[in-house]
Amino acid sequence: xxxxxxxxxxxxxxxxxxxxxxxxxxxxxxxxxxxxxxxxxxxxxxxxxxxxxxxxxxxxxxxxxxxxxxxxxxxxxxxxxxxxxxxxxxxxxxxxxxxxxxxxxxxxxxxxxxxxxxxxxxxxxxxxxxxxxxxxxxxxxxxxxxxxxxxxxxxxxxxxxxxxxxxxxxxxxxxxxxxxxxxxxxxxxxxxxxxxxxxxxxxxxxxxxxxxxxxxxxxxxxxxxxxxxxxxxxxxxxxxxxxxxxxxxxxxxxxxxxxxxxxxxxxxxxxxxxxxxxx
Amino acid sequence: xxxxxxxxxxxxxxxxxxxxxxxxxxxxxxxxxxxxxxxxxxxxxxxxxxxxxxxxxxxxxxxxxxxxxxxxxxxxxxxxxxxxxxxxxxxxxxxxxxxxxxxxxxxxxxxxxxxxxxxxxxxxxxxxxxxxxxxxxxxxxxxxxxxxxxxxxxxxxxxxxxxxxxxxxxxxxxxxxxxxxxxxxxxxxxxxxxxxxxxxxxxxxxxxxxxxxxxxxxxxxxxxxxxxxxxxxxxxxxxxxxxxxxxxxxxxxxxxxxxxxxxxxxxxxx
Numbered sequence: 001x002x003x004x005x006x007x008x009x010x011x012x013x014x015x016x017x018x019x020x021x022x023x024x025x026x027x028x029x030x031x032x033x034x035x036x037x038x039x040x041x042x043x044x045x046x047x048x049x050x051x052x053x054x055x056x057x058x059x060x061x062x063x064x065x066x067x068x069x070x071x072x073x074x075x076x077x078x079x080x081x082x083x084x085x086x087x088x089x090x091x092x093x094x095x096x097x098x099x100x101x102x103x104x105x106x107x108x109x110x111x112x113x114x115x116x117x118x119x120x121x122x123x124x125x126x127x128x129x130x131x132x133x134x135x136x137x138x139x140x141x142x143x144x145x146x147x148x149x150x151x152x153x154x155x156x157x158x159x160x161x162x163x164x165x166x167x168x169x170x171x172x173x174x175x176x177x178x179x180x181x182x183x184x185x186x187x188x189x190x191x192x193x194x195x196x197x198x199x200x201x202x203x204x205x206x207x208x209x210x211x212x213x214x215x216x217x218x219x220x221x222x223x224x225x226x227x228x229x230x231x232x233x234x235x236x237x238x239x240x241x242x243x244x245x246x247x248x249x250x251x252x253x254x255x256x257x258x259x260x261x262x263x264x265x266x267x268x269x270x271x272x273x274x275x276x277x278x279x
Numbered sequence: 280x281x282x283x284x285x286x287x288x289x290x291x292x293x294x295x296x297x298x299x300x301x302x303x304x305x306x307x308x309x310x311x312x313x314x315x316x317x318x319x320x321x322x323x324x325x326x327x328x329x330x331x332x333x334x335x336x337x338x339x340x341x342x343x344x345x346x347x348x349x350x351x352x353x354x355x356x357x358x359x360x361x362x363x364x365x366x367x368x369x370x371x372x373x374x375x376x377x378x379x380x381x382x383x384x385x386x387x388x389x390x391x392x393x394x395x396x397x398x399x400x401x402x403x404x405x406x407x408x409x410x411x412x413x414x415x416x417x418x419x420x421x422x423x424x425x426x427x428x429x430x431x432x433x434x435x436x437x438x439x440x441x442x443x444x445x446x447x448x449x450x451x452x453x454x455x456x457x458x459x460x461x462x463x464x465x466x467x468x469x470x471x472x473x474x475x476x477x478x479x480x481x482x483x484x485x486x487x488x489x490x491x492x493x494x495x496x497x498x499x500x501x502x503x504x505x506x507x508x509x510x511x512x513x514x515x516x517x518x519x520x521x522x523x524x525x526x527x528x529x530x531x532x533x534x535x536x537x538x539x540x541x542x543x544x545x546x547x548x549x
Contacts, residue, residue, distance in 0.1 A: 168369075170368050171370055173366070174364070174366060175383070176340070176358055178431070179360065179384055179387040179388050184386075188372070193374075269415040269416075270373070
């Protein structure tokens with residue numbers, strides 16, 4: 001019997017699901033105590049909150065929800081805003097990081113002059129810029145985009161900067177011997193090798209774009225999932241806070257998965273360990 | 280007599296020291312070298328003697344401190360556009376497939392896309408890589424990567440071919456195969472070749488002329504040998520000929536002292 005249910009590769013999925021169920025059951029059991037429930041929330045109520053956010057269908061009164069459950073389907077605008085901020089920040093931050101990284105890596109003078117300031121800007125906890133961005137860009141989406149851009153920018157920037165400076169000198173000499181002009185070198189050597197470094201930082205930067213957007217919403221906004229969480233916290237509605245966290249986690253996972261697919265598609269030229277084993 | 284394809288005239292290369300306390304390092308001193316059109320010249324010397332420096336000067340990648348380089352009579356300025364260079368280490372772009380790597384030089388020269396494609400396919404076939412066009416460098420073996428690099432260099436039809444120990448990283452069988460192939464390609468369209476190696480066997484088997492360099496610093500040629508073995512040659516078989524052994528003995532006698540000197544210097548440095 002034990003040999004069947006012992007954790008191993010074939011039943012890994014069951015163990016993962018089992019762990020989730022166990023944690024939820026424990027949570028549900030703990031929340032029968034009203035004092036604990038005030039701080040911990042209740043998984044069934046959290047699910048109910050998620051339902052009424054997404055589904056336009058009312059549920060009749062039942063065992064879990066004696067008063068019935070309204071299907072308000074009102075999260076889409078908030079989710080849309082948060083995702084829009086994330087995608088904009090991710091795109092702008094990556095582009096800016098790529099351009100600045102390339103420029104500084106190829107111009108030693110500029111990089112020498114700017115070096116201390118770049119170090120300072122990177123060392124600074126950039127979340128403290130949020131109030132300034134709120135003043136500059138107002139409480140709409142752009143202050144959140146700006147905050148998230150500062151987070152994404154430095155990740156991409158440093159990766160590209162390092163990547164371009166470490167382009168193999170032999171590769172460069174070879175391209176020059178094959179007749180590459182300065183512009184062609186940029187297009188065929190520096191840019192592709194910088195892009196490969198951008199992709200290696202994509203997972204981190206998508207995550208940070210999300211963090212920037214949500215933190216920006218916490219600090220002042222009228223829309224967004226971060227705003228919903230912040231509002232719920234103000235009324236001690238712990239179930240809504242957990243529901244918001246669940247949704248953010250789910251979408252972070254989805255974004256990460258999308259990036260993973262894109263990466264696999266664009267980086268076919270890179271050796272992967274599995275492939276090496278096969279050859 | 281024809282204008283030499285490549286002419287190094289009294290080249291000296293001195294490198295600035297890393298700190299003012301160190302003396303400047305002279306890698307190459309007062310070296311002159313001639314390569315005629317269609318001639319295969321090998322340069323041998325102990326490790327670390329500045330062979331690659333000499334080749335970089337010929338390629339125009341490095342400007343000599345003194346002296347000048349002439350390419351078909353013209354003084355060289357900047358990159359040597361009439362030369363193709365095969366590097367010792369990996370020089371293929373890992374993000375381009377074999378075909379795209381061969382196309383690289385043609386794209387730099389704005390060759391019309393269709394013609395370029397055809398030319399690149401031809402060259403890949405000529406180096407025995409038909410069917411591997413879409414493979415990325417990491418999917419090819421070391422020998423295959425060298426073949427791609429060879430096609431990449433030769434597809435531009437350079438008048439001078441510079442080779443910097445191109446096969447030193449290959450195992451002995453693959454190496455002899457590649458040497459034979461290079462000789463065959465060369466014999467079809469005689470180009471001026473300047474071939475750098477530390478392997479005397481390879482130098483004799485392939486060349487018309489072998490130049491021996493002294494140990495560094497301040498490397499300079501100390502001997503020149505005409506290799507009068509009949510062509511076409513097969514690099515593995517030519518090694519058993521009596522004339523090959525005689526030449527090998529002569530050159531090795533000169534080279535041995537330099538190798539020992541170079542070795543002693545490396546020990547002192549370490």
